[in-house]
Amino acid sequence: MKQKNPIANPLIVLREEFDDWAILFDPDTGNAFGLNPTGVFIWKHLDGKHDTDAIVGRLREEADDVPADAAEHARQFIASLEQQGLVGYEVQT
Amino acid sequence: MRLMRTPKKVDISITNRCNLRCRYCYHFESAGDVEGDLPAAEWFRFFEELNRCAVTEVTLAGGEPFIREDLKEIVHGIVRNRMRFQILSNGTLITDEMASFLASSGRCNYVQVSIDGSMPESHDVMRGKGSFAKALQGLMILRRHRVHVAVRVTIHRKNVNDLESVARLLLEDIGLSSFGTNSAGAMGMCRKNAEMVQLTTEERTLAMETLLTLSKKYNGRIQATAGPLAEARGWLDMEEARLWGKQLAPVRGCLSGCGCYWQDLAVRADGAVTPCTMLSHIELGRINRDDLVEIWQNHADLGSLRGRNRIPLSSFSFCEGCEYLQYCTGNCPGLSYTLVGEVNHPSPDACLRKFLAEGGRLPERSLLC
Ligand code: SF4
Numbered sequence: 001m002k003q004k005n006p007i008a009n010p011l012i013v014l015r016e017e018f019d020d021w022a023i024l025f026d027p028d029t030g031n032a033f034g035l036n037p038t039g040v041f042i043w044k045h046l047d048g049k050h051d052t053d054a055i056v057g058r059l060r061e062e063a064d065d066v067p068a069d070a071a072e073h074a075r076q077f078i079a080s081l082e083q084q085g086l087v088g089y090e091v092q093t
Numbered sequence: 094m095r096l097m098r099t100p101k102k103v104d105i106s107i108t109n110r111c112n113l114r115c116r117y118c119y120h121f122e123s124a125g126d127v128e129g130d131l132p133a134a135e136w137f138r139f140f141e142e143l144n145r146c147a148v149t150e151v152t153l154a155g156g157e158p159f160i161r162e163d164l165k166e167i168v169h170g171i172v173r174n175r176m177r178f179q180i181l182s183n184g185t186l187i188t189d190e191m192a193s194f195l196a197s198s199g200r201c202n203y204v205q206v207s208i209d210g211s212m213p214e215s216h217d218v219m220r221g222k223g224s225f226a227k228a229l230q231g232l233m234i235l236r237r238h239r240v241h242v243a244v245r246v247t248i249h250r251k252n253v254n255d256l257e258s259v260a261r262l263l264l265e266d267i268g269l270s271s272f273g274t275n276s277a278g279a280m281g282m283c284r285k286n287a288e289m290v291q292l293t294t295e296e297r298t299l300a301m302e303t304l305l306t307l308s309k310k311y312n313g314r315i316q317a318t319a320g321p322l323a324e325a326r327g328w329l330d331m332e333e334a335r336l337w338g339k340q341l342a343p344v345r346g347c348l349s350g351c352g353c354y355w356q357d358l359a360v361r362a363d364g365a366v367t368p369c370t371m372l373s374h375i376e377l378g379r380i381n382r383d384d385l386v387e388i389w390q391n392h393a394d395l396g397s398l399r400g401r402n403r404i405p406l407s408s409f410s411f412c413e414g415c416e417y418l419q420y421c422t423g424n425c426p427g428l429s430y431t432l433v434g435e436v437n438h439p440s441p442d443a444c445l446r447k448f449l450a451e452g453g454r455l456p457e458r459s460l461l462c
């Protein structure tokens with residue numbers, strides 16, 4: 001069984017309110033989670049076509065001063081989204 | 094204040110019909126009282142736009158939302174479009190089947206039910222014979238199905254002496270965690286029935302004192318954003334600020350009394366988009382014809398409403414020489430429009446100086462909890 005790229009749960013609402021900050025809203029629970037601009041960038045690339053390295057690669061193309069350990073942070077961030085049911089993976093069997 | 098890209102919540106008058114005709118209804122005989130309900134298909138299209146705008150919740154109001162035969166389909170439309178909802182109701186048409194459906198939707202924040210008395214006499218006198226029993230039954234059905242219920246008590250001349258028993262009924266006998274209060278405002282039908290409905294200055298003084306006392310007794314389980322309890326708290330703060338030269342937040346001394354059009358929009362039963370249900374006469378556009386984001390970000394009328402908080406109270410002859418000037422917000426523009434015909438004016442109904450001049454008294458500050 002091979003895990004594929006992360007995919008944002010399509011039920012979750014990305015609400016961009018001011019500047020590049022946003023909240024993720026889960027209509028089933030009513031819970032909301034704040035996202036900083038990097039989080040928003042990552043969320044928008046959770047489309048099943050990018051793995052974490054590819055997302056961080058895109059981030060480096062678009063933003064200056066991306067820290068060296070960004071890939072690790074991105075992995076942790078995606079893992080925390082997964083824990084909260086906001087992100088899933090397509091599974092190939 | 095900074096403007097969000099899209100509204101967070103939209104208040105929808107889903108129907109213009111109601112099975113009751115309450116004597117203080119703010120809807121009927123106001124600008125929101127418009128002919129003809131839109132078919133569900135129109136609302137579905139609009140919900141899709143709300144989904145694209147990342148609106149997270151809608152309030153279904155009326156009239157009486159449960160009168161719509163297709164309410165379940167409408168709720169399905171909301172759920173499909175990733176939103177949550179609340180329903181404002183008189184409670185009398187709620188059935189077991191409907192409550193079970195709402196619970197199973199998983200998206201209902203709450204149903205607000207109006208209970209205005211501890212007994213039929215003080216409720217039915219304004220809402221019609223038999224409505225107390227039915228509303229109470231609706232409330233119990235919702236609770237049985239674990240749908241969150243928010244009870245609203247509207248205070249008027251015939252229940253102002255019944256508030257202690259109302260609190261006992263709702264908080265002790267029924268066991269609600271809290272309930273909200275307001276009072277019959279000078280809008281819609283209430284204007285016609287003002288004599289019978291609206292509190293006199295003496296009754297308002299009594300209501301403030303009673304509600305503060307009860308709120309303290311029940312550890313803050315009685316809430317209010319308008320009406321005598323909210324006024325008592327707000328006015329006591331203004332008085333204290335005046336006496337001790339304190340600063341109050343948010344911005345005071347300007348028409349900063351309402352900020353709902355920074356977060357929310359409203360839609361009338363005929364599909365007209367308005368800034369708020371209290372400002373139904375201001376038509377900003379029409380659903381499924383005009384772009385909601387364009388309205389939200391660029392409509393001149395919304396821009397001027399949002400600029401109200403820069404208009405100093407000192408520019409109104411109404412406020413000339415008032416000691417509370419730098420502590421006051423001028424309150425609700427909807428009420429001001431109804432009473433003096435202008436949105437950009439302090440609301441005379443919420444004027445502390447006027448209340449005191451007419452013989453009103455503020456409660457003891459020690460009653461605050
Ligand atoms: S106040 Fe509510 S229940 Fe009463 S008539 Fe108006 S819409 Fe109907």
Ligand code: SF4
Nearest residue numbers: 412415421444445446
């Ligand atoms: S006159 Fe009334 S509305 Fe004007 S500042 Fe004084 S209290 Fe406020």
